[in-house]
Amino acid sequence: MTVIEQTTGLPLALPPVRGEFELPSVIEPSADVERPLPLHERILQSTVFRRLVVVAVLAAVWEGYATWLDNPLMMPRLSDVVVALVSSLVSGGLFARILMTMKVLVIGYAVGIAAAAAITILASTTRFGSDVLSTLTSMFNPLPAVALLPLALLWFGLGMGSLVFVIVNSVLWAVALSTHTGFQSVSETLRMAGRCFGLKGLSLVAEILIPAALPSILAGLKIGWAFAWRTLIAAELVFGVSSGQGGLGWFIYENRNNLETANVFAGLLCVILIGLFVESVIFRTIERRTVRRWGMQKF
Amino acid sequence: MNMINQPQIKQAYTATDTKPVLSLKNVTLRYRTDASIVTAAYDVSFDVYRGDRFILLGASGCGKSSLLKAVGGFLAPVAGEIRLDGKIIDAPGPDRMMVFQEFDQLLPWKTILENVAYPMQKAKRWSAAEVRDRARVFTAKVGLEKFGDAYPHTLSGGMKQRVAIARAMAMEPKILLMDEPFAALDALTRRKMQDDLLELWSGTHSTILFVTHSIEEAVIVGSRILVLTPHPGQVRAEINSHQFAFSDMGSTEFGGLCGRIHHMLFTPCPRHPKGH
Known part of the structure; x- marks a missing residue:
């Protein structure tokens, strides 16, 4: 055993023995134990404000660049695009096309989620189901849903059926995969607690697994939503929705053919705005009311 | 400072029911890991009566949590039988509520x-x-x-x-199963919780099966202690501890009992072949 030696020249030190004390009472702290942050810091804390600043800067850059370029065929100014957007919405039938697109989207999304729920429940209750899900997901998840469009057209013809088919394909695997992952990460304690209360099978899935896995499920739904939205617009660029009534993608394609560049931008802007709305209003609200309130997700 | 109604806790043990609520007979538990099959508990028998605060005490890996899970219905015994009010346990159910260690x-x-x-x-x-x-x-x-x-x-x-x-x-519940419920708490909170549990018990006289690896906790919280050997868990002793409460903590009897249990847990128990 090695002995650590005191550095030569320094005396061995011992702390002095000090007197004890015990206070009979403590001072009442003055009122400002907690005080609000100054106004500018609270404004900077607001996510909405910071994001609006980003959007405003982007808009200013666009407007400035387009004015400097002065070529409305290639790059119309933001103000022109806004005018085109408003007039298309009011008189150009853009609103009807958005409705058409949303209708297809909602149908495809709903069918995809229902299918994902069925597969995931099967996968989380049986080992074989789990193998089926993993194999199918690894096969179909990397496959771009639009690549199935030629097949879909062959099977379902021009129209809504083909679009719903490709959307279901884009939603199903992403949602099933993240839901299954979520179920697998639910703690054993929580499962045992649920079984202790007499839950089993489907009631255990509905009352314990789904709420406990909600952060992953919501993440999957968001990814599924984005996939569906992209797939649909891409598919619509190839053909309309049904019997000449095109959707938003078709609106963009038509206007490009007519060299109405401002309208093309207006269509794109619509795609972005709808995506932004669903993400930052619908999904945010669901998150705020559920996973954040329950402390499962922080930011 | 001690709020427990001590005489009640100490007397409760003498007011007995003749039939056990929970009865384990020659129970052997095995569980499967990826590489092997592990025997967690071997040939364990004990009876828990109404109003008992029955403690399963042993070192880590003596199968005490497995025994509790088996009573909970989460783990089926490979041999022997577990009966609750005369009925064999085969699934989890709300007549046995479990309190886990995890928050x-x-x-x-x-x-x-x-x-x-x-x-x-x-x-x-x-x-x-x-x-x-x-x-x-x-x-x-x-x-x-x-x-x-x-x-x-x-x-x-x-x-x-x-x-x-x-x-x-x-x-x-017919029996309350507690799997080291205070093990993840800090020492001060833990002490307070033991106190509070005893106070709650004195109002309800619930039957409790309590797993711990703290000798002191076993003696204070429990009315009867089952001491298990490690690897696999086998019954080493059954000891009464209903006569002790928090106020006895410094006493010689308390210290003596703790020492006795300490000795049982830390000296290997000789094993003999079955039949003798």
Whole structure:
């Protein structure tokens, strides 16, 4: 055993023995134990404000660049695009096309989620189901849903059926995969607690697994939503929705053919705005009311 | 400072029921890991009577948690039988409520009151109004009446365990299974919780099966202690500890009993072939 030696020249030190004390009472702290942050810091804390600043800067850059370029065929100014957007919405039938697109989207999304729920429940209750899900997901998840469009057209013809088919394909695997992952990460304690209360099978899935896995499920739904939205617009660029009534993608394609560049931008802007709305209003609200309130997700 | 009604705790043991609530006969438990099959408990028998605070005590890996899980219905014995009120246990059920060591046993999507009420709603033994009242009463019993509408993630570890205990006791289970419920708490909170559990018990006389690896906790909380050998868990001794409470902690008898148990746990028990 090695002995650590005191550095030569320094005396061995011992702390002095000090007197004890015990206070009979403590001072009442003055009122400002907690005080609000100054106004500018609270404004900077607001996510909405910071994001609006980003959007405003982007808009200013666009407007400035387009004015400097002065070529409305290639790059119309933001103000022109806004005018085109408003007039298309009011008189150009853009609103009807958005409705058409949303209708297809909602149908495809709903069918995809229902299918994902069925597969995931099967996968989380049986080992074989789990193998089926993993194999199918690894096969179909990397496959771009639009690549199935030629097949879909062959099977379902021009129209809504083909679009719903490709959307279901884009939603199903992403949602099933993240839901299954979520179920697998639910703690054993929580499962045992649920079984202790007499839950089993489907009631255990509905009352314990789904709420406990909600952060992953919501993440999957968001990814599924984005996939569906992209797939649909891409598919619509190839053909309309049904019997000449095109959707938003078709609106963009038509206007490009007519060299109405401002309208093309207006269509794109619509795609972005709808995506932004669903993400930052619908999904945010669901998150705020559920996973954040329950402390499962922080930011 | 000691709030427990001591005479009651000490007397309760003499007022016995003749038939055991829970009875284990020659129970052997095995579980499967990826590489092998492990025997967790071997040929374990014991009886728990109504009002018992029965402790399973042993070192890590002596199968005490496995025994508790088996009583809970989560693990089927490979030999022997476990009977609750005469009926063989084959699945988890609300007549045996379990309190786990982990803090994540509360449902994060329900408030404290909802958490306490939830198993009662599922059991359908009480009307909706009764469930609400009982949830409030039991939440108050563990001193959390102010937090009824809070969500679990806003509570400290000790408070979460209190909720879990309230939730389990409100169900009036035939037996309350506690798997090292205080092991993850800091020493001060743990001490307070042991005290509170005994106080709660003196109001309900619930039958408790309690797993711990702390000798002191076993002697204070328990009325009877089953000492298990490690690897696999086998019965080494059954000891009475109903005569001790917090106030006895410094006494020679208390120290003597702790020493005796300490000796049993830390000296290897000679094993002999079956039949003799």
